Amino acid sequence: MVLNDAEQQLISLIQGGLPLSSRPWAEIGRKMNMDEEDVLQQVRSLQERGLIKRFGLVVRHHELGYTANAMVVWDVPDDQVQSVGEALGRHDCVTLCYQRPRRLPEWPYNLFCMIHGKDRERVLEIIDELVETEGLQDIPHEVLFSGERFKQRGAKYL
Amino acid sequence: MRYCSVASASSSAAQNISDLLRDLLLDAIDRAIINQLQKGFPICERPYQEAAQSLGISETELIQRLQAMLDDKRLSRFGPLYHAERMGGGLSLCAMAVPAEDFDEVAVQVNRFPEVAHNYARDHDLNMWFVLATETPQRIDEVLKEIQARTGYPVYNMPKKQEFFVGLHFEV
Numbered sequence: 001m002v003l004n005d006a007e008q009q010l011i012s013l014i015q016g017g018l019p020l021s022s023r024p025w026a027e028i029g030r031k032m033n034m035d036e037e038d039v040l041q042q043v044r045s046l047q048e049r050g051l052i053k054r055f056g057l058v059v060r061h062h063e064l065g066y067t068a069n070a071m072v073v074w075d076v077p078d079d080q081v082q083s084v085g086e087a088l089g090r091h092d093c094v095t096l097c098y099q100r101p102r103r104l105p106e107w108p109y110n111l112f113c114m115i116h117g118k119d120r121e122r123v124l125e126i127i128d129e130l131v132e133t134e135g136l137q138d139i140p141h142e143v144l145f146s147g148e149r150f151k152q153r154g155a156k157y158l
Numbered sequence: 159m160r161y162c163s164v165a166s167a168s169s170s171a172a173q174n175i176s177d178l179l180r181d182l183l184l185d186a187i188d189r190a191i192i193n194q195l196q197k198g199f200p201i202c203e204r205p206y207q208e209a210a211q212s213l214g215i216s217e218t219e220l221i222q223r224l225q226a227m228l229d230d231k232r233l234s235r236f237g238p239l240y241h242a243e244r245m246g247g248g249l250s251l252c253a254m255a256v257p258a259e260d261f262d263e264v265a266v267q268v269n270r271f272p273e274v275a276h277n278y279a280r281d282h283d284l285n286m287w288f289v290l291a292t293e294t295p296q297r298i299d300e301v302l303k304e305i306q307a308r309t310g311y312p313v314y315n316m317p318k319k320q321e322f323f324v325g326l327h328f329e330v
Contacts, residue, residue: 002244002245002246003245003246011238011240011245014237014238015237015238015240016235016237017228017235017236017237018199018205018236018237018238020206020221020224020225020228020236021221022204022206022207022217022221023203023204024205024206025203026203036203040201040202040203043201044201046238047201049244050241050244051240051241051244051245052238052239052240052241053238053239053240053241054197054198054199054238054239055198055199055201055237055238055239056195056196056197056198056199056236056239057191057192057195057196057199057224057233057235057236058196058233058234058235058236058237058239059192059196059232059233059234060231060232060233060234063231063232064192064232069278071280071287081320082320085320085322086322088322088323089322089323090323094323095324096323096324097321097322097323097324098318098319098320098321098322099318099319099320099321099322100251100316100317100318100319101316101317101319103314103315103316106255106283106284106314107253107284107314107316112251112316113323142282144280144281144282144287145280145281146278146279146280146287147278147279147280147281
């Protein structure tokens, strides 16, 4: 584990969310028997080491109207994954773009991207535009819209 | 150059009653808060005051509005986003092909695992997709085997090999 005891305690105290009070770090500090300034120091260190990517709010995109959530998967020849992945990742409509392993024979797709939109028709149009713009007509792809969401929570680490 | 906009995924022609209702509920200040605070939050003694200042509202109003949006579930969380791999943890996307008649029961069984972070039904033969987040990378395989044993269906493990872009941001 790359974390010391105090860091582990801090992470578990804030992973559900930061206290909504004027001096949130002082509140955390009281629970840890630490000064506000020392808590802040620790948080900055976690951020500098890249363990905390950022602070901010996490939306429930469904509740905000982004109900058409498409996972678009592509079967890209291995020697083109890099260039196609980078090209798709440059589009604003693509919120995530990852290379993942194929699971043959059931699953031939090795490039995954997410497109979140407010209705399915518009999302399908965007995907057509992506294919057109990037010249991906010869690369097989499928669009998997999400149906029911059973569970959404942040990952827990400690 | 990033040139197609997520916001354009909304087609104004197709805006229905529920969209209008939601827009009425989500006023301009809430929208500004959501758009700005998805990008980040200051790390300082009075972070709400600092963020509120750049939004042109008071610290108290920002705190109250965040609380209200958490209460009515528009926001899922306000806090840190961790880097799972650097924290020493494991992270993977997994999929299963579950026959319709067993689907609900298997969803309950899968969601009972605390390592399952979120789980979506998708329209494909592989119709259940979930993210596993574990304390160690080794735990991924163990949990997969436990899920297979519990449900009786194979789990396809598709961990990330390379990341081209992550910029999950919802403009409202």
